[in-house]
Amino acid sequence: MTLIDRWSNAAMNTYGPPALALVRGEGAVVTDESGRSYVDLIGGIAVNALGHAHPAVVAAVAEQIGTLGHVSNLYAHPRAVELAERLLALAGRPGRVFFSNSGAEANEAAFKLSRRTGRTRVVAAEGGFHGRTMGALALTGQPAKQEPFLPLPGDVTHVPYGDVEALANAVDDTTAMVLLEPIQGENGVVVPPAGYLSAAREIATRHGALLVLDEVQTGVGRTGHWFACQTEGVEPDAITLAKGLGGGLPLGALLAFGDAATLLQPGMHATTFGGNPVCCAAGLAVLDTIESEGLLDRVKRLGERLRRAIEGIGSPVVSHVRGAGLLLGIVLTEPVSATLAAKLMDAGYLAQAVQPDVLRIAPPYVLSDEEADGFVAALTGALS
Ligand code: PMP
Numbered sequence: 001m002t003l004i005d006r007w008s009n010a011a012m013n014t015y016g017p018p019a020l021a022l023v024r025g026e027g028a029v030v031t032d033e034s035g036r037s038y039v040d041l042i043g044g045i046a047v048n049a050l051g052h053a054h055p056a057v058v059a060a061v062a063e064q065i066g067t068l069g070h071v072s073n074l075y076a077h078p079r080a081v082e083l084a085e086r087l088l089a090l091a092g093r094p095g096r097v098f099f100s101n102s103g104a105e106a107n108e109a110a111f112k113l114s115r116r117t118g119r120t121r122v123v124a125a126e127g128g129f130h131g132r133t134m135g136a137l138a139l140t141g142q143p144a145k146q147e148p149f150l151p152l153p154g155d156v157t158h159v160p161y162g163d164v165e166a167l168a169n170a171v172d173d174t175t176a177m178v179l180l181e182p183i184q185g186e187n188g189v190v191v192p193p194a195g196y197l198s199a200a201r202e203i204a205t206r207h208g209a210l211l212v213l214d215e216v217q218t219g220v221g222r223t224g225h226w227f228a229c230q231t232e233g234v235e236p237d238a239i240t241l242a243k244g245l246g247g248g249l250p251l252g253a254l255l256a257f258g259d260a261a262t263l264l265q266p267g268m269h270a271t272t273f274g275g276n277p278v279c280c281a282a283g284l285a286v287l288d289t290i291e292s293e294g295l296l297d298r299v300k301r302l303g304e305r306l307r308r309a310i311e312g313i314g315s316p317v318v319s320h321v322r323g324a325g326l327l328l329g330i331v332l333t334e335p336v337s338a339t340l341a342a343k344l345m346d347a348g349y350l351a352q353a354v355q356p357d358v359l360r361i362a363p364p365y366v367l368s369d370e371e372a373d374g375f376v377a378a379l380t381g382a383l384s
C-alpha cells in the first residue's frame with residue numbers, strides 16, 4: 001500500500017484524498033514517496049516563507065530543543081520575550097503579544113479580546129476566512145463551511161468585502177470589532193479597492209470599535225511588507241498572525257496595540273503550547289533571515305516578475321493576476337483551475353486550485369528566478 005492509501009484508511013476524511021505523499025523538502029522543492037521532485041509554489045499554503053530545511057531554522061530549532069523545551073506559561077523564557085519584542089518593533093507600535101498555535105486560535109483570542117470592550121457585535125466580510133474552530137468559523141464569511149455546524153457562537157454580521165459603504169452602514173456603536181483580511185486568501189486572493197483598510201480604520205474609530213486585521217496569510221513578509229496593513233499605513237488595534245511566522249512549526253500570534261493590549265487580563269485566556277520556546281526560536285530565525293537575506297525586496301521583485309510573465313503568456317484562459325508580493329491569484333476566464341493544477345503537477349510544479357476560476361500561488365520567498373521561470377513555462381504548456 002502507498003502512503004496515500006494508508007493515510008486514506010487511517011486519517012479522518014476531512015480533507016479528501018491527498019494528491020501526493022511528500023517525504024522530503026529543500027528550499028522550494030519537495031519530493032514524494034516515489035522519489036519524484038516538484039517545485040512547490042503552494043508553500044504549505046502560504047506557510048513556508050523560507051522553504052524547507054532552511055539552515056537558520058534547522059539550527060535554531062535544534063539549538064532550542066537541546067537547551068530548553070516546553071516550559072508552560074507559568075514561566076517566561078528568552079525566545080518568547082525576544083519574539084514578542086521583535087514583532088512589536090516590526091509593527092512599529094507599543095502593544096502586547098499573545099502566542100497561539102494556529103491562525104484559528106489567534107482569531108479566537110481576538111474574538112475573546114473584542115468581548116472585553118463590553119460589546120458583542122462583530123462585523124466581518126463575506127468570503128472572509130478566519131479558521132475552522134467554532135468561534136473562528138463564526139467569523140468566517142463562507143456559509144457553506146458554516147452550514148453543517150449551525151448554530152455558531154457570536155453575533156457576527158458579514159458585509160460584502162471591499163465595499164466601504166456597506167461597512168459604514170453595518171458598523172454602529174454596538175460593534176465590538178471589525179475583522180478583515182487585507183487580502184482574502186482563501187476566497188481566491190481577492191484584493192479590496194485601494195483605501196479600503198483606511199476607510200475601515202476610520203469607520204471603526206468613529207464608532208469606538210476595534211479594527212482587527214487577520215494577517216495570517218498576508219503577514220510576515222508575504223506581500224513584500226512585514227504586515228500588509230503597512231502598505232497603506234493603516235494602524236489596526238490588533239493583528240493576527242500564523243502560517244509564515246513559524247518557519248514550518250505551529251506558531252500563531254495576536255498582536256494588540258494601545259488600549260486593546262490590556263483588554264485580556266490574567267486568567268482570561270491561555271493555551272498550553274502557545275509561545276513554546278522551540279516554535280519561538282523558529283519564528284525568530286524566520287524574522288532574522290527575512291531581514292538578513294533581504295527577502296522583503298525579493299518578495300516584491302519576484303512577485304512582479306511572476307505577475308508580468310504570467311500575464312505575458314497572453315492566454316485567453318488567463319484574465320489577469322491579482323494579489324501582492326508572493327500571494328498571487330491567477331484569475332481564469334473559465335472554471336478550469338483544477339485541470340490546470342493537475343497538468344502543472346504532471347509537469348513537476350505545485351499550484352492550488354483555490355477557487356474553480358482562480359489558481360493560487362504562494363511560494364517560498366527563496367524561490368529562485370529559474371524556478372519561477374520554470375513554473376511560467378509549465379503554466380504556458382498547461383494552458384495550451
Ligand atoms: N485566517 C486566514 C486569513 C487564513 O488564511 C487561515 C488559514 N488558511 C486561517 C486564518 C486559519 O489558520 P489555521 O489553519 O492555522 O487555523
